[in-house]
Amino acid sequence: MDTRRAWWIWGTGVFAYLVAITQRTSFGVAGLHATERFDATAAALSTFTVVQLLVYAGLQIPVGLMVDRFGPRFMITGGAVLMCAGQVQLAFASSIPEGLAGRLLVGAGDAMTFVSVLRLLPIWFSGKRIPLLTQLTGQFGQLGQLLSVIPFVALLNLQGWQTAFLSVAALSVLSVILAASVIRNFPSGVEQDLPPTLRQTGVSLAQAWKQPGTQLGLWSHFTVQFAGNVFILTWGFPFLVSGQGLEPAAASALMTVFVAVALCSGPFFGRWVARHPLRRSSLVLLIIAATAAVWLAVLLYPGRAPFWLLVVLVLVLAVGGPGSMIAFDFARTFNPVSRAGTATGIVNVGGFVSALLVMFCVGVALDALYASGYSQGELYSLDSFRIALSVQFLFLGGGTAAILFIRRRVRANMAAQGQNVPPLRVALARQRRLRKQRRDRRRDASAGRH
Numbered sequence: 534m535d536t537r538r539a540w541w542i543w544g545t546g547v548f549a550y551l552v553a554i555t556q557r558t559s560f561g562v563a564g565l566h567a568t569e570r571f572d573a574t575a576a577a578l579s580t581f582t583v584v585q586l587l588v589y590a591g592l593q594i595p596v597g598l599m600v601d602r603f604g605p606r607f608m609i610t611g612g613a614v615l616m617c618a619g620q621v622q623l624a625f626a627s628s629i630p631e632g633l634a635g636r637l638l639v640g641a642g643d644a645m646t647f648v649s650v651l652r653l654l655p656i657w658f659s660g661k662r663i664p665l666l667t668q669l670t671g672q673f674g675q676l677g678q679l680l681s682v683i684p685f686v687a688l689l690n691l692q693g694w695q696t697a698f699l700s701v702a703a704l705s706v707l708s709v710i711l712a713a714s715v716i717r718n719f720p721s722g723v724e725q726d727l728p729p730t731l732r733q734t735g736v737s738l739a740q741a742w743k744q745p746g747t748q749l750g751l752w753s754h755f756t757v758q759f760a761g762n763v764f765i766l767t768w769g770f771p772f773l774v775s776g777q778g779l780e781p782a783a784a785s786a787l788m789t790v791f792v793a794v795a796l797c798s799g800p801f802f803g804r805w806v807a808r809h810p811l812r813r814s815s816l817v818l819l820i821i822a823a824t825a826a827v828w829l830a831v832l833l834y835p836g837r838a839p840f841w842l843l844v845v846l847v848l849v850l851a852v853g854g855p856g857s858m859i860a861f862d863f864a865r866t867f868n869p870v871s872r873a874g875t876a877t878g879i880v881n882v883g884g885f886v887s888a889l890l891v892m893f894c895v896g897v898a899l900d901a902l903y904a905s906g907y908s909q910g911e912l913y914s915l916d917s918f919r920i921a922l923s924v925q926f927l928f929l930g931g932g933t934a935a936i937l938f939i940r941r942r943v944r945a946n947m948a949a950q951g952q953n954v955p956p957l958r959v960a961l962a963r964q965r966r967l968r969k970q971r972r973d974r975r976r977d978a979s980a981g982r983h
């Protein structure tokens with residue numbers, strides 16, 4: 534493999550994903566300006582985010598199939614073209630339908646990027662590096678949020694709506710140029726398979742879906758990703774400020790801690806997964822258990838939770854993002870490279886569907902509690918949040934049951950191929966025994982020298 538070239542190609546893919554995250558998050562930070570520009574209510578504004586996320590989630594499987602058919606270069610370049618067109622449309626939009634059309638294009642272009650970048654990894658890198666590179670792709674991409682929060686917001690305040698959105702559109706022009714000129718679907722000299730026919734594409738989708746490893750990835754992504762997304766994108770800030778009575782500055786500081794912890798913990802997960810590929814689902818279950826435990830502690834705490842407990846909550850929720858990337862490792866390792874895009878697309882639907890559903894259910898519950906008089910005239914009261922946020926336990930519990938059920942099928946398939954996964958207890962006891970043997974040998978050798 535041409536190593537230097539592989540790094541350039543991966544770097545360009547990561548840049549395209551980082552720009553996609555900037556486009557994805559740019560509207561969220563422009564909420565006040567959007568309210569004024571479109572003369573919109575809060576509900577109308579929330580449709581922008583919902584439309585964008587629905588388009589993103591709905592396109593994951595078609596996009597996965599297309600990546601396997603047309604290759605990552607075409608998809609990453611095409612995605613950047615769509616996002617550029619969407620942001621230009623938004624820059625000039627003066628009504629809600631015109632604005633929605635722009636966000637729809639952004640959602641579609643965004644949907645084409647991440648799956649295509651991950652599809653580059655098994656082509657250009659050896660298997661051992663891939664878990665860490667998968668994590669780094671996810672975490673570097675998240676830095677795109679910072680571009681939205683700092684320079685984009687500054688441009689918006691100083692130069693206005695059009696200049697700010699045209700500037701982020703220009704970032705996508707850069708992505709188009711870089712992706713088209715740097716990214717290659719295959720190393721030179723590697724014989725390329727003929728693109729699959731429509732019938733083969735259908736067969737590939739059915740095979741990727743039927744593979745229990747893909748379903749394990751889908752349910753892992755579904756269960757691990759949503760809690761962090763719901764917290765950082767929607768209900769976290771009102772819960773901390775109105776529910777828990779924190780100053781907005783303290784809540785913002787916790788949100789910053791969230792982003793930093795998510796960034797730093799990614800490489801740890803990547804290395805751990807590369808070293809213990811048979812224990813990936815145990816790590817997923819551990820993250821789910823920690824999420825449920827910390828929410829239980831915060832929501833059951835009599836009165837407002839102490840600050841240290843809120844810090845623990847943020848730390849645990851922050852690892853959900855990198856933790857959810859383990860799901861893509863299931864997709865990659867249980868499917869051949871030729872359908873890796875399709876399997877990744879299937880897995881990526883999980884976390885976005887659960888996040889959308891939970892965000893929606895929490896909103897509906899808060900509104901219902903307000904309308905019933907339970908929250909005593911305060912939409913975001915702590916008691917209402919206790920009930921509304923508890924909906925997460927249904928998703929955590931249901932997702933865990935699905936993971937345990939499918940894991941049994943995955944392990945049965947592996948056993949049929951001669952690869953037995955010993956129970957964690959047995960594996961840990963063996964590890965302890967080996968460590969003790971190594972220590973004894975070292976002690977005997979040093980005793981022999983004296």
Ligand SMILES: N[C@@H](Cc1c[nH]cn1)C(=O)NCC(=O)O
Pocket residue numbers: 647648671672675758795853854855857858881884
């Ligand atoms: N799990 C996320 C990525 C992530 C990494 N850290 C926090 N979030 C994911 O599924 N990403 C897909 C995408 O298109 O962003």
